[in-house]
Amino acid sequence: MGVPVRQTDVETTNIALRGITKSFVGVQVLKGVDLSISHGEIHGLLGQNGSGKSTLIKVLSGTHDPDDGEVLVEGKPQGLPLVDFARVGFSFVHQDLGLIEELTVLDNFLLPHTARSSSWYLRWRDDRARVQRVLDDYGVHIDVRAAVASLEATDRALLAIVRAVHDIRQSETRGLLVLDEPTVFLPREGVERLFDLVRGVAAQGTSVLFVSHDIDEVRELTSRVTVLRDGAVAGTAVTGDVTDDELVTMIVGRRLAKHQGRLRAHDGLGEVVLKAMNVHTSLLAGVDVEVREGEVLGVTGLNGSGFEHVPYALFGALSDARGEIATSGGRFDLGSFGPGGALANGMAFVPGDRKREGAAADLTLADNVTMQAIDRHRPWLLRRDALRREAVRLIGDYDVRPGDPDAVYGSLSGGNQQKALMAKWLTTEPSLLLLHEPTQGVDVGAREQIFKALDDVRDRRTAVICASSDCEQLARICDRVVVVARGRVAAVLTGESLDKDTLIEQVYNTATILDERDEHKETSA
Amino acid sequence: MSTVTDEPTDLGERKGAGARPTGIKWRDLGQRYALLLAWALVIVAFGALRPDIYLSAANFQTIFASQAVLLLLALGLLLPLVTGNLDLSIASNLAFSSIFLAILQVKHNFSLPVAIAVVLVGGLVIGMINGYLIVGLGIDSLIATLGIGTVLQGLALAISNGETYSGISSTLINLAANYRFAGISLGFWYGVILTLLLTYLFSFTALGRRMLFVGRNAEVSRLSGVRVARIQWGAIVGAALIASLAGVLYTGTQGAADPTSGLEFLLPAFAACFLGSTTVQPGRFNPLGTFIAVFFLVSGITGLQILGAESYVQQLFYGIALVLAVALAKLPERRRRRRRAAV
Numbered sequence: 001m002g003v004p005v006r007q008t009d010v011e012t013t014n015i016a017l018r019g020i021t022k023s024f025v026g027v028q029v030l031k032g033v034d035l036s037i038s039h040g041e042i043h044g045l046l047g048q049n050g051s052g053k054s055t056l057i058k059v060l061s062g063t064h065d066p067d068d069g070e071v072l073v074e075g076k077p078q079g080l081p082l083v084d085f086a087r088v089g090f091s092f093v094h095q096d097l098g099l100i101e102e103l104t105v106l107d108n109f110l111l112p113h114t115a116r117s118s119s120w121y122l123r124w125r126d127d128r129a130r131v132q133r134v135l136d137d138y139g140v141h142i143d144v145r146a147a148v149a150s151l152e153a154t155d156r157a158l159l160a161i162v163r164a165v166h167d168i169r170q171s172e173t174r175g176l177l178v179l180d181e182p183t184v185f186l187p188r189e190g191v192e193r194l195f196d197l198v199r200g201v202a203a204q205g206t207s208v209l210f211v212s213h214d215i216d217e218v219r220e221l222t223s224r225v226t227v228l229r230d231g232a233v234a235g236t237a238v239t240g241d242v243t244d245d246e247l248v249t250m251i252v253g254r255r256l257a258k259h260q261g262r263l264r265a266h267d268g269l270g271e272v273v274l275k276a277m278n279v280h281t282s283l284l285a286g287v288d289v290e291v292r293e294g295e296v297l298g299v300t301g302l303n304g305s306g307f308e309h310v311p312y313a314l315f316g317a318l319s320d321a322r323g324e325i326a327t328s329g330g331r332f333d334l335g336s337f338g339p340g341g342a343l344a345n346g347m348a349f350v351p352g353d354r355k356r357e358g359a360a361a362d363l364t365l366a367d368n369v370t371m372q373a374i375d376r377h378r379p380w381l382l383r384r385d386a387l388r389r390e391a392v393r394l395i396g397d398y399d400v401r402p403g404d405p406d407a408v409y410g411s412l413s414g415g416n417q418q419k420a421l422m423a424k425w426l427t428t429e430p431s432l433l434l435l436h437e438p439t440q441g442v443d444v445g446a447r448e449q450i451f452k453a454l455d456d457v458r459d460r461r462t463a464v465i466c467a468s469s470d471c472e473q474l475a476r477i478c479d480r481v482v483v484v485a486r487g488r489v490a491a492v493l494t495g496e497s498l499d500k501d502t503l504i505e506q507v508y509n510t511a512t513i514l515d516e517r518d519e520h521k522e523t524s525a
Numbered sequence: 526m527s528t529v530t531d532e533p534t535d536l537g538e539r540k541g542a543g544a545r546p547t548g549i550k551w552r553d554l555g556q557r558y559a560l561l562l563a564w565a566l567v568i569v570a571f572g573a574l575r576p577d578i579y580l581s582a583a584n585f586q587t588i589f590a591s592q593a594v595l596l597l598l599a600l601g602l603l604l605p606l607v608t609g610n611l612d613l614s615i616a617s618n619l620a621f622s623s624i625f626l627a628i629l630q631v632k633h634n635f636s637l638p639v640a641i642a643v644v645l646v647g648g649l650v651i652g653m654i655n656g657y658l659i660v661g662l663g664i665d666s667l668i669a670t671l672g673i674g675t676v677l678q679g680l681a682l683a684i685s686n687g688e689t690y691s692g693i694s695s696t697l698i699n700l701a702a703n704y705r706f707a708g709i710s711l712g713f714w715y716g717v718i719l720t721l722l723l724t725y726l727f728s729f730t731a732l733g734r735r736m737l738f739v740g741r742n743a744e745v746s747r748l749s750g751v752r753v754a755r756i757q758w759g760a761i762v763g764a765a766l767i768a769s770l771a772g773v774l775y776t777g778t779q780g781a782a783d784p785t786s787g788l789e790f791l792l793p794a795f796a797a798c799f800l801g802s803t804t805v806q807p808g809r810f811n812p813l814g815t816f817i818a819v820f821f822l823v824s825g826i827t828g829l830q831i832l833g834a835e836s837y838v839q840q841l842f843y844g845i846a847l848v849l850a851v852a853l854a855k856l857p858e859r860r861r862r863r864r865r866a867a868v
Contacts, residue, residue: 317748343750357748360741362808371738371749379731 012038013075014207015176020069022055029055031232032069037207039174042198044218044225044239045211046251048504049469052231053211057180060209061085061092073173086112089175089206091164093182097156101149106131108148109163113170138162138197154190157182158197165201174205181212184304185283195221213302215247215508229253244509252504269295269479271328273432273463274314274347279323279334281309285487287323289314291432291463296454298474298481299467300507307484308352311434311467315342315349328431348372348430352437354417359424361410365400366391368409369420373427390427398423399449415446422453433457435466439473451477471503483507553807556856560804560814564821571828578831586709590702592823593712594619594775598790599797599815600719601767604760606798606810607727609740610659610666612761614674615768615794618651620787621681622772627690627782637694641773648769651677652762660758681784691781701777712774716816719767723812736760737809793843797822800850808854822846 015037022030030052037043047053058064060071065081072078073088082090099108109131132144140158148156161182168175179198183191198221202208212218218225219239227234227250234250270293279287283306291297301307313321316337323334329345342349351357359368370391377387391405398419400412409417418438425433438454439447454477457464468474474481475498483491483506491506571579578584598615605612622644629640651673658669704711727733738746739756747753771790776782800821801814822843829838 315748339748339750340752349748351748356742357744360738360745363737363741367734367737371734374731374734377731380729382729382731382734384728 014039014041014073014174015209016072016075017056017059018070018072020056020059020071021067022059022064023067029231030059030066031230033228033231033233035226035233035236037176037209039205039207040202041224042202042208042210042222044222045209045228046213046215046218046225046247047228047234048251051228051251053228054180055231056228057092057178057209057211060090060176060178073176086167087171089168089171089173090178091167091175092178092180093157093160093164094180095182095184097160097182099148099156099160101147103148104144105135105142105146105148105151105159106144108159109135109144109166112163112167134166135159135162138165138200140197152190154186154193157186157190157194161194161197161201165206168206174207176207176209177201178209179211181303183212183214183217191217213508215244218247219244227251248505248508251508252501269293270461274325274327274465276314276325276334277323279310279313279321281306281313281318281321283487284309284313284484287484287487287489289465289482291465293431293461293463294458295480296458296464296466296478298478299465299484300469300471300474300481300503301484301490302507303469305484306487307469308436308467310484311349311436311465312351314465315339315347315434317342317349343428346428346431347434348425348428348432349434350418350421350425350436350438352440354414354421354441355410358421359409359417361408363409364405365395365407365409365412365420366405369394369400369423369427371424373424375428394423394427395420398426398453413443413446414441415443415449418442418450419446419453422450426453426457429460430462432463432465435464435468437468437470438466439468439470447473471507472500475500475503556807557804560800560817560821564817564824567821567825567828571824571831574828575831579828582708584827584831588820588823588827589713590710591827592819593701593710593716594771594778594787595790595793595797595823596713596716596816596819597719597771597774598768599794599801599819600716600723600812601764601771602794602798603723603810603812603815604736604763604767605666605757607740608736608757608760609743610757610761612655612670612764613667613791614651614655614670614677615764615771616788616791617674617677617681618648618765618768619772619775619790620785621651621677622648622769623776623779623782623787624681624685624690624784626773626776627693628684630694631690631692637696644773645766645769648766648772649762651769652765655765656758656761659761660754666761678785678788685784687784689781689783693776693780693782697773697777698780701774702780710778712778715774720812720816727811732756792847793819793822796843796847796850799854800846803850803853818850 013036015035017033017035020030020033021028033052033056035043035045035056045053045056055064059066060082062082062085070077071080071082078088082088100111106128110127128144135142135144138158140155140162142151142155142159148159151159161177161179164177168177177198183194186194198208198210210218210222222239224236225239225242225247226236227247229251230253234253237246272290272292274289274291276287276289279289283304285306287306287310289297289299289310299307299310309318309321312318313323313334314325316334316339319335321334325332325334325337327345332341332345339349355361359371366388370387373390373394374382374387377383388405392403394400395403395405400416400419400423402412409420412420438450442450454464466474466478478498480492480494481498481503482489483493483503485507493503493506568579598619602612602615625647626640626644629635629643630637635643655670655673658664658673659666701712702710706714727737735746735751736756738749739751739753743753772787775787779786797815797818798810800818801812801816802808802810803814804817805811805814826839826842829842
């Protein structure tokens, strides 16, 4: 990559983290993380969800105050928490980019400046020319007067990066640019342009920390890479010197006892409950799915691969979804299906974002668990006592705590919220249950109860489709797992091949496999 | 696991879970009936000051009868409020409907039933326009109804040339104000009927439950198979229809109509709805609470007037009531947050 790498050369080290430790409610999330980045180096940071990546970044942005450890910029220790991160030249581009869509490029560009400025007179004309020049200098040719909403995804990402770099230039140091999975929603050619920009930035002496899930991208862009696992550094290596397998091993870790997936006899499966053909969404590019009575089908992939779209699309919840599905009720076009159609076809959907999509958080537990149940009561003369009895029964059956039907839903813990949602939907006795990250933010005890509920569901011959990035969970509950990469089905795992480690390997490797496959196609054509 | 970082309160909440006391929750009970208590206090206070006038049957008949129009309007406003929209055009709609009815009757000699039917169709159209702007085009309800309300005020002036119309059908006046049941004008009883109807709708029908969910979280409702757009649209049309009906009643109680009177009901209607949401079912817009709030407000204002207060006191009273109601409605939420923070 042309950038010379010396492991701990004091002369070139720009940013150094030493022994960063952080705990939340007694659980250690970071366990003495060391990381050093040279001037002009692009450093990769890899790790699974929950490996501590985001906590580490939040230490750099002053959101978290580490329990122990120090942060050095050009050899000088900094006060912690790093509230003053902008002054020492730290700048961040997160996946959501932090742009305000309704405002113009210029407004967005000047946002960090405006936030700090105390000037009573803004020189719009000068600013416009200046910002246009800065963008042009970085090879980002967009009109500063355009609304951000009208820009392509790639241009938005580039804008966010140039803005961050420009911010760094305002400080006295050469700074650190942290890119937190900026490529997830970009098309391939957009990723190339983004990489060119980042290389240009690094060439000026700025350090770059590139956080990603995607080994290929890290390999393409970075000169060194650090892997976090369970809050500790699993290894730091010169990117060119490690193989993909070695990286995956660092990410996953090799446990002596493999977590064995449940081996289930497939003769227990019944009729096809749902068959979806050629499902397209903004992220999915033609996916086929089939699920049978009593089967638990997992869907997984990297962030941005489109796997999360599967349950939403099948439930008719994405208005831009295209494709066809066949159920016992007939064949439907996904574009016009809608949640109402899904419900009429015996489907139920428990979304991952409980407070925004799952339940009305400021209504009571009883209100929420009986939301679907009211359809079974006389719609024009609800018996409130009957409804309440049903709520109490559901709360008891699914062991939602506290068992107070009048408790406000939003005040329950994550696990109890999730149990309540399972109760809400399972009273409809669905033939297909769609789940999205069913155990996210759920404590261990509740997690077991949710798995138990899923076992009961399966015993009732209900089909389940579970989209999740938690491979351990999928290996445990699924009969079959579909791995999605770049919008397509990249692998299907069943039976003995279905264990956590294989699954994670597949998730991280399939992107590479797909690329090779595409290249073969091109050469053979 | 992302468990810990995502929701750090998880563990603590669970520990506190079993500790919640059961039995009567005095604080909840206190909150639920605080407004009723305040109403009683208002009556006792003014009754003590001027027992001869304030505590007379005639005074209470006036209190109940005088605000039948406000009650209807506020009840109508509940529909969009419950489903998560505002309607600022209701008072203009009322004023427009009132003068429209008078013009049809007096100037064009329409028979009463036909005139009322035409006015209600007008209300339906207004509701459809509001619904199209808010649900169809996705314009913020505050802006859409502010605009349509202003248009209606202009229309009211245009069709009336700014004149007052009297000579309203005596049948209407009788039905609105003169005929009494249990000593109180029929107008009040229409409000009672609508209160009961809406209570039935919100508490005893599946539709009412869905409206509540739509207002609290439209996305959850959509993902639960509720036809969100249709329900919001229906609520907006319902509010417009009830506002027109209130306009008809207003013409009847006044015996005349002019293009601007009735506009002043807007703020009291909002005050009543928000104040009502602090009682009976705290935290929810509810018809019984609105009913209590309307008469709490009127009892207070009537008392002040009997004591000889200037007319501006009415505005002070309504304004303060609205702000206070919203502040009170936030209390349980804040208390909850503090409790969470403490854990």
